[in-house]
Amino acid sequence: MRPDTLIFDFDGLLMDTESTLLESWRWEWRRHGLDLPLDGFFADHGGNVNDQRYAALAAAVGKSYDQTESHSLRTAYRDVLHERLEPAPGIREWFDQAAELGLRLAVASSSPRSWVHGYLDRAGLLDRLAVTACGDEVEAHKPDPAVYRLALDRLGIAPERGLAFEDTPHGVAAARAAGLRCVAVPNAYVAVDRFTAADLVLAGAADAPLPAILDKIS
Structure with missing residues (x-):
């Protein structure tokens, strides 16, 4: 699907x-x-x-x-x-492409809601999300899948309809445990060979447009 x-x-x-x-x-x-x-x-x-x-x-x-x-x-x-922190390279383009494709967007983070919402709002990305699920809203953090399950519940969708994006192995593990497919975009502090559980590994968000990613995942 x-x-x-x-x-x-x-x-x-x-x-x-x-x-x-x-x-x-x-x-x-x-x-x-x-x-x-x-x-x-x-x-x-x-x-x-x-x-x-x-x-x-x-x-x-x-x-x-x-x-x-x-x-x-x-x-x-x-x-x-x-004060000078911006979305990672390629992220704004992904959000724009998602809108063109009619895809809904969400965030599932182990960080507190105030932290996540504050920075996303300042970057102009918060109002482009259908839902968020944050670490202070669940009992356990990634690799526990609780925050992804909360996001899915708020979205009202089955895992098969979603695709997760993560930068750490424990994030990938959480997404997979929730039944989601997962694209890994490893951060600079994690070895790429630790992402064997991901369905797709990218060097960065600017490396591939969303339509190409969806073609590879589907």
Whole structure:
């Protein structure tokens, strides 16, 4: 069956908030004269893991570490980075092509609703979505399929009518567990060979127009 609804992840796919996250943490470690270790920085599941990141920094800095100040400074720096953040290359074109094809669009993200809606609204993409499903609306995060099942329920469709787009292996696993086909657009911090469960793997959203993707998936 040819899909008539596209369901997108948000962070790292529609907007590259993964790079700004990493840069904000690098900046905060450098402020203490330290280099951020990258091993284990990106979790293999959705949701917020900043408590573990702050704990690692606290252990490296020692007793002088002030987490409240650290969080305030880091998030302020990330806000500056986000002032110029735009949708990833090719995403606006995909949204335009979807409209031309009469496809409905949705977002299924492990991030909170306020985060997802805030950035999509600023980018002018929020009102182009039929529904969203977010991490603070479900009990478990990806790779659990709960957020995709919520999106499907709000859309009122069977999984066969949808096509998911993800940038991480745990996102692909969540989509597949919900019964969806999935196109992977790996972010820069995940090895491409980890996306064997995806139906199609692209180097980037700008690499293929939607009609060509749908032809390959159908």
